[in-house]
Amino acid sequence: MLSAQNLHLTFNPGTxxxxxxxxxxxxxxxxxxxxxxxxxxxxxxxxxLNAISGxxxxxxxxxxxxxxxxxxxxxxxxxRKVARVFQDPMAGTCENLTIEENMSLALxxxxxxxxxxxxxxxxxxxxxxxxxxxxxxxxNRLTDRIGLLSGGQRQAVSLLMAALxxxxxxxxxxxxxxxxxxxxQFVLDLTVRIVAEHGLTTMMVTHSMRQAxxxxxxxxxxxQGRVVLDVAGDTRRGLEVPDLLAMFEKVRxxxxxxxxLLLG
Amino acid sequence: xxxxxxWGAFEIGLIFGLVALGVLISxxxxxxxxxxxxxxxxxxxxxxxxxxxxxxxPFLATGVATLAAGFAGMVTGWLNVRLKIMDxxxxxxxxxxxYSINLRxxxxxxxxxxxxxxVFTLLQPASLEDYVARxxxxxxxxxxxxxxxDWFFATQVGLAMRSTGSNPRMARAxxxxxxxxxxxxxxxxxxxxxxxxALFAQSQGGADISMGIGTIVIGLxxxxxxESILPSRRLVVAxxxxxxxxxxxxxxxxLALNADFVGLKAxxxxxxxxxxxxVALVIPLAKQRLRKKKA
Numbered sequence: 001m002l003s004a005q006n007l008h009l010t011f012n013p014g015t016x017x018x019x020x021x022x023x024x025x026x027x028x029x030x031x032x033x034x035x036x037x038x039x040x041x042x043x044x045x046x047x048x049l050n051a052i053s054g055x056x057x058x059x060x061x062x063x064x065x066x067x068x069x070x071x072x073x074x075x076x077x078x079x080r081k082v083a084r085v086f087q088d089p090m091a092g093t094c095e096n097l098t099i100e101e102n103m104s105l106a107l108x109x110x111x112x113x114x115x116x117x118x119x120x121x122x123x124x125x126x127x128x129x130x131x132x133x134x135x136x137x138x139x140n141r142l143t144d145r146i147g148l149l150s151g152g153q154r155q156a157v158s159l160l161m162a163a164l165x166x167x168x169x170x171x172x173x174x175x176x177x178x179x180x181x182x183x184x185q186f187v188l189d190l191t192v193r194i195v196a197e198h199g200l201t202t203m204m205v206t207h208s209m210r211q212a213x214x215x216x217x218x219x220x221x222x223x224q225g226r227v228v229l230d231v232a233g234d235t236r237r238g239l240e241v242p243d244l245l246a247m248f249e250k251v252r253x254x255x256x257x258x259x260x261l262l263l264g
Numbered sequence: 265x266x267x268x269x270x271w272g273a274f275e276i277g278l279i280f281g282l283v284a285l286g287v288l289i290s291x292x293x294x295x296x297x298x299x300x301x302x303x304x305x306x307x308x309x310x311x312x313x314x315x316x317x318x319x320x321x322p323f324l325a326t327g328v329a330t331l332a333a334g335f336a337g338m339v340t341g342w343l344n345v346r347l348k349i350m351d352x353x354x355x356x357x358x359x360x361x362x363y364s365i366n367l368r369x370x371x372x373x374x375x376x377x378x379x380x381x382x383v384f385t386l387l388q389p390a391s392l393e394d395y396v397a398r399x400x401x402x403x404x405x406x407x408x409x410x411x412x413x414d415w416f417f418a419t420q421v422g423l424a425m426r427s428t429g430s431n432p433r434m435a436r437a438x439x440x441x442x443x444x445x446x447x448x449x450x451x452x453x454x455x456x457x458x459x460x461x462a463l464f465a466q467s468q469g470g471a472d473i474s475m476g477i478g479t480i481v482i483g484l485x486x487x488x489x490x491e492s493i494l495p496s497r498r499l500v501v502a503x504x505x506x507x508x509x510x511x512x513x514x515x516x517x518x519l520a521l522n523a524d525f526v527g528l529k530a531x532x533x534x535x536x537x538x539x540x541x542x543v544a545l546v547i548p549l550a551k552q553r554l555r556k557k558k559a
Contacts, residue, residue: 053437079439092437094430096497097423104420105427110439113420145497 001031001201002169007051007061009225021047022058023225029169034195034202034216038209044225045205049173052203054078066168080110083167083200085158085175092158095147099138099157102146103127106161130160134190152183156190163194170195172204176211188215209241221248265522271395273518275467277511278402279460283479284486284506285406285413286456290337291487292502293417294429294449299355299480300340301457303362304333306476308458310366313375313471322383326462333458334451336362341450345443366473374472375465382466398467405463409456410503416452417499425449426499457483478534485541486510492544516540 009022021044029035039045050056052063054075063071065081086092093102104118107126124142131139134156138149146154155175162170172191176184192215195202206212212219219236221229221244229247231239239247283305290298308329315325336358343354367373388397416422427435428445435442457479465471490509494501520528520536528536 055433075436076439076441079437082437084437086433091431092434094427094434096430097426101423101426105423105435105438105440108420108424108438113424113440115416115419115421117418118420118423119418 001033001066002027002029002052002203003062003064004028004048004052005062005064007048007058007063009047009051009056009058021225022051022061025061025222025226027220027227029201029203031201032199033218034200035204035218035220036212036216037203037205037220037222038207038212039222043222045222046173047225048222049171049203049205052169053082053084053171081168082171083109083162083165083169084171085155085162085173087174087177089151089154089158089178092161093146093154095145097146098143099131099146099149100124100127100142102157103130103161103164107164109165109167111165126164130164131157134160150183152179152187155179155183155187159187159190159194163198163200166198168201170200170202172202174205174207177207191215209244213239213241213244219244223248265518268395269518269522270515271399273514274511275395275399275402276464277514278399278406278507279464279467280482280486280514281406281507281510282409282456282460282463283483284490284510285409285503286453286460287480287483287487288502288506289413289449289453289456291484292429293426293499294446294453296341296344296429296446296450297352297355298337298340298450298453299352300337300358300362300450300454301480301483302476302478303359303366304336304454304457304476305461305464305479306366306471306473307336307362307369308333308461309465309471309475310369310375310461310473311458312462313377313465314370316377316380316382316466317375322381322386322466326383326459326466329462330455330459333461334455336458337450337452337454338447340454341447345446362476363473366476370471370473374470376470377466378469383463384466402463402467406507410507413503414500421448478537481534481537481541482510482513485513485537485544488541488544489513492547513537513540 004025004027007022007025011019011021025044025048037045047056051058054070054073058071061071062069065078070078070081094105100119104123107123127142128139136153136156138153138157146157149157176187179187188211191204194200202216204216213236218232220227283301287301290296311329311332312325315328316322340355340358343349343357344351349357384394384398384401387401388394417426424435424440425445425448427438428440428442432442461475464475486509487506488509489512490505490507491502493508494505496502496505517533517536520526521530
């Protein structure tokens with residue numbers, strides 16, 4: 001479904017702050033798989049996600065989604081195939097627009113937009129049905145500005161929005177990181193539910209090793225812009241956080257200095 | 265203040281209501297600080313005046329003027345979107361470019377329209393005095409434009425435009441070509457200002473190269489006054505509020521200039537505008553402070 005082949009991306013090349021964000025990153029994700037991605041700060045997790053969504057254009061390498069070469073396509077064009085939830089709850093929705101208007105925008109992701117009314121009654125029925133799933137009472141607040149909602153509520157709505165229109169791949173960029181622990185758990189449970197319900201091919205970046213092992217079918221660890229660990233199936237089921245750390249150290253042959261990976 | 269000058273203030277207020285609607289689109293919906301208005305308003309006036317002067321049908325002339333101004337707005341958008349020139353600077357470039365273009369369009373610093381037919385003389389019912397008929401015709405037009413905008417912003421394209429101004433990153437992630445939305449929005453915004461300019465020239469007896477000076481400030485004043493009178497995030501309310509703001513603004517100006525004891529004269533117009541906008545901007549802040557003191 002998704003195939004990233006030998007991606008390279010360097011920020012500020014030729015300057016003292018030159019950063020090689022991606023150095024030969026390759027990853028294939030078959031349809032329906034739920035992949036969790038971990039790695040220390042600067043490992044290239046977010047850059048990789050941005051490269052797939054099109055917010056960053058890679059220097060070299062090829063990105064195929066559903067067999068189509070999207071490497072040079074701008075974000076708006078890839079939106080037909082890529083759904084996304086951002087880390088910042090404010091980033092995924094338009095705070096000046098109502099809940100139903102935001103959902104209508106997402107329902108039209110990658111579609112031709114015409115001069116028809118954006119929010120119609122049959123859509124409201126769908127929106128109410130999906131919102132009711134959250135158990136937050138939002139189904140009765142369709143015409144409230146989404147800016148009135150809390151960060152957790154907005155993130156939950158963002159998730160629903162990402163699943164309104166079928167996608168080839170769903171990108172989740174540390175989408176629970178900005179939330180308090182309880183809300184983060186709620187949003188994570190919701191993620192698992194939605195992904196399972198729609199059978200979505202998903203890539204979730206997380207900074208929690210626990211989460212990375214508990215959720216999804218496969219775990220990938222990035223370091224210095226490439227994949228250093230890729231586990232799935234029985235190997236993965238038997239793994240605990242300390243094992244993951246040990247494997248990481250073995251692969252890299254160096255100490256892991258960033259203890260933020262241990263949290264969660 | 266005489267009845268005559270009150271109708272006059274209402275008339276000009278409604279014309280600037282169109283400008284205010286245009287400014288609402290650029291500044292508030294698209295989040296694009298656009299000064300092109302100071303050039304597109306007189307472009308509309310100049311185009312309509314010269315065409316009517318040469319015998320074109322006033323309705324057609326007004327339509328052409330509106331399109332010309334819309335195109336000017338689109339060029340500003342293009343400078344920003346495609347050439348990556350900062351929004352404010354792009355609009356300033358377009359504004360001064362239009363000064364020369366307007367002189368070329370008119371081939372003179374002004375074009376009088378004293379005896380020529382206008383959309384107002386053609387629409388005016390025989391039973392009404394012209395100074396009453398003009399504001400009523402404008403009122404009908406402004407209501408129609410307001411309703412059209414309300415309809416547009418509720419469509420899929422309109423919603424895409426609003427999301428472009430509110431959260432461009434999210435808009436792109438939903439597959440919206442934000443650059444095109446900016447071009448379209450800037451075109452609509454400046455088309456409305458050009459329409460206002462065309463009507464202004466026909467109501468005031470001609471176009472003048474200096475008629476555009478300060479248009480953006482008046483438009484902004486109308487938006488700000490409207491928002492402080494009818495504060496709402498709903499666009500349907502905002503489109504009404506800014507028109508009311510524009511009319512009220514003209515009444516304030518007429519009052520200030522008519523009150524002999526104040527000693528203001530016509531040349532003080534822009535200073536009065538600046539003071540009015542400043543007051544309208546400060547009122548919400550002062551209100552907040554007052555509320556805090558009480559609490």
